[in-house]
Amino acid sequence: MLPPSIQPHASGHIIEQIEMAKKIQEAGLAYESNGSLYFDVKKYNQNHNYGILSGRNLDEVIANTRSLDGQDEKRDQVDFALWKKASPEHIMRWKSPWSDGFPGWHMECSAMSTKYLGENFDIHGGGMDLKFPHHESEIAQSVAANGSNPVKYWMHNNMVTINGQKMGKSLGNFITLQQFFTGEHSLLEKKYDPMTIRFFMLQAHYRSTLDFSNEALQAAEKGWNKLLNTVRLLPSIKSSETSGADISALISGGFEALDDDFNTPVLIAQLFEATRLVNLANDGKMTLTASDIQNLKTFFEDTLFTILGLTDSFSASNPMENVTDGLINLILEMRLEARKNKDWAASDKLRDQLKALRILVKDSKEGSTWEWDLN
RNA sequence: GGUCUCUUGGCCGAGUGGCUAGGCACUGGUCUGCAAAACCAUCUACUCCGGUUCGAAUCCGGAAGAGACCUCCA
Numbered sequence: 213m214l215p216p217s218i219q220p221h222a223s224g225h226i227i228e229q230i231e232m233a234k235k236i237q238e239a240g241l242a243y244e245s246n247g248s249l250y251f252d253v254k255k256y257n258q259n260h261n262y263g264i265l266s267g268r269n270l271d272e273v274i275a276n277t278r279s280l281d282g283q284d285e286k287r288d289q290v291d292f293a294l295w296k297k298a299s300p301e302h303i304m305r306w307k308s309p310w311s312d313g314f315p316g317w318h319m320e321c322s323a324m325s326t327k328y329l330g331e332n333f334d335i336h337g338g339g340m341d342l343k344f345p346h347h348e349s350e351i352a353q354s355v356a357a358n359g360s361n362p363v364k365y366w367m368h369n370n371m372v373t374i375n376g377q378k379m380g381k382s383l384g385n386f387i388t389l390q391q392f393f394t395g396e397h398s399l400l401e402k403k404y405d406p407m408t409i410r411f412f413m414l415q416a417h418y419r420s421t422l423d424f425s426n427e428a429l430q431a432a433e434k435g436w437n438k439l440l441n442t443v444r445l446l447p448s449i450k451s452s453e454t455s456g457a458d459i460s461a462l463i464s465g466g467f468e469a470l471d472d473d474f475n476t477p478v479l480i481a482q483l484f485e486a487t488r489l490v491n492l493a494n495d496g497k498m499t500l501t502a503s504d505i506q507n508l509k510t511f512f513e514d515t516l517f518t519i520l521g522l523t524d525s526f527s528a529s530n531p532m533e534n535v536t537d538g539l540i541n542l543i544l545e546m547r548l549e550a551r552k553n554k555d556w557a558a559s560d561k562l563r564d565q566l567k568a569l570r571i572l573v574k575d576s577k578e579g580s581t582w583e584w585d586l587n
Numbered sequence: 588g589g590u591c592u593c594u595u596g597g598c599c600g601a602g603u604g605g606c607u608a609g610g611c612a613c614u615g616g617u618c619u620g621c622a623a624a625a626c627c628a629u630c631u632a633c634u635c636c637g638g639u640u641c642g643a644a645u646c647c648g649g650a651a652g653a654g655a656c657c658u659c660c661a
Contacts, residue, residue, distance in 0.1 A: 222661090258588080266591085266656080267591070268590070268591085268592095268656095269590085269655090271588085272589070272590065272657095273589095273657075276591075289658095305659065307626090317659095317660070317661060320661090321614090340592095340655065340656085341656070342661095343656080344656060344657075345656090345657085346661085370592095370654095371654080371655075373654085378654070378655090412599085415599075415600065415609085415610070416599080416600060416601085417600085417601070420593085420600080420601090421592095421593080421654075421655095422599090422600090423598095423599070425598075425599075426597095426639065427597095427598050427599075427611075427612080428599040428600090428610095428611080429599090430611075430612095431598070431599060431610060431611030431612075432599080432610075432611080432614090433611095434610080434611060435609090435610045435611070436610095438610085438625095441625080460609090460660085469601095475601075475602095477600065477601045477602095477608085477609070477610095478601060478602085478603095478608070478609080479608070480610080481601070481608050481609035482608095482609085483609095484608095484609055485608095485609080488626095488627090491625085491626055491627080492626085492627080494626080495617090495626065495627075497626095497627080535602085551620085554620075556620065556621075558621085559620095560621085563622090563623090565604070567623090572623080572624070573623085573624085574623075574624045574625065575618095575619070575622090575623085575624080576618070576619085576624085576625075577618065581624095581625095583624085
């Protein structure tokens with residue numbers, strides 16, 4: 213996952229926001245009232261479509277808007293502020309043509325996205341709860357100021373629920389990412405690796421609600437480790453002359469899923485299918501050609517790591533890694549020696565002590581290997 | 588109250604007319620000094636009622652349940 217190139221602050225772009233509000237006013241789609249500037253939604257709607265994004269009908273919105281106190285400044289309930297005059301006790305305040313005050317809350321997105329991405333850009337993300345009125349108003353502002361709909365594709369991700377219930381501070385079931393990582397929350401049975409959380413979320417489509425539960429999280433953890441194992445296993449698979457599986461179909465299936473509104477669950481299903489084939493090949497029950505193996509490696513690299521932004525936490529470059537590897541392998545050799553002598557007490561002791569250090573020993577016919585014990 | 592969305596097997600979760608998604612758990616098997624891990628196999632669901640169709644989880648109507656938005660602030 214790449215860090216953003218820029219993380220602009222709204223308070224650092226007051227001038228841009230004022231300029232944009234001016235343009236809207238010059239276009240005749242805003243009016244001043246008592247030092248504040250409001251967007252004239254009804255007038256805008258005569259020639260444009262306010263509701264194009266959220267699928268709302270303006271008349272219905274108006275009919276259903278409750279009247280609130282202290283909104284006499286607005287000509288209509290649906291109008292929204294482009295600039296708000298600051299009350300005397302308000303701390304945030306800047307000079308503007310209309311008053312000392314602050315920008316309306318939709319302005320920052322429009323002004324900053326225009327500045328850094330241009331009047332038209334490809335993708336705008338955000339939570340579904342922002343679709344209306346925030347994003348709807350953003351479109352209206354940009355159309356009014358720049359004359360065109362700014363965004364090609366909107367990606368609205370859905371809400372997260374916990375045990376079927378909406379996650380919310382007022383409900384007391386709110387869990388922060390930090391708490392997931394440390395496990396310090398009454399609803400969490402254990403701590404979860406950041407990559408587990410990320411993988412878990414990618415197993416559902418971004419437009420669907422996603423339900424957190426310990427059971428679901430632990431299922432994701434196991435599945436994620438299974439995929440990682442495949443990535444580690446891939447380089448040691450022996451190639452054959454002929455192929456027993458249609459790898460290219462598998463791979464293109466994965467990319468087609470991504471092209472279809474970023475359907476990550478289907479991509480992941482393809483990766484699990486690849487995992488099955490690789491494991492079969494590892495057991496000598498499936499044949500893969502050298503190019504199959506190379507293509508699968510590239511497939512895992514491109515999708516899991518580059519596109520989905522997952523990383524193999526424990527193989528991330530770490531100066532101590534080689535030392536750790538060496539030390540543990542040394543201990544495993546000693547244990548092997550003990551086992552040859554049928555000194556099970558010593559063998560079990562080494563295994564148990566390593567487990568206490570979160571190092572899980574796995575015995576097989578070929579010898580012993582180890583991995584970090586995530587539990 | 589209005590608008591909109593959702594309801595899939597033990598759990599999570601894809602899927603817009605016919606062709607088994609996938610993961611986890613369960614169960615069986617392989618491996619194994621024991622255990623664990625790993626691997627393989629298996630498990631065939633679509634809230635309810637009615638309709639359209641040769642055929643529906645998928646389309647239409649109705650019911651029930653769940654959720655989002657509809658106000659300030661971001």
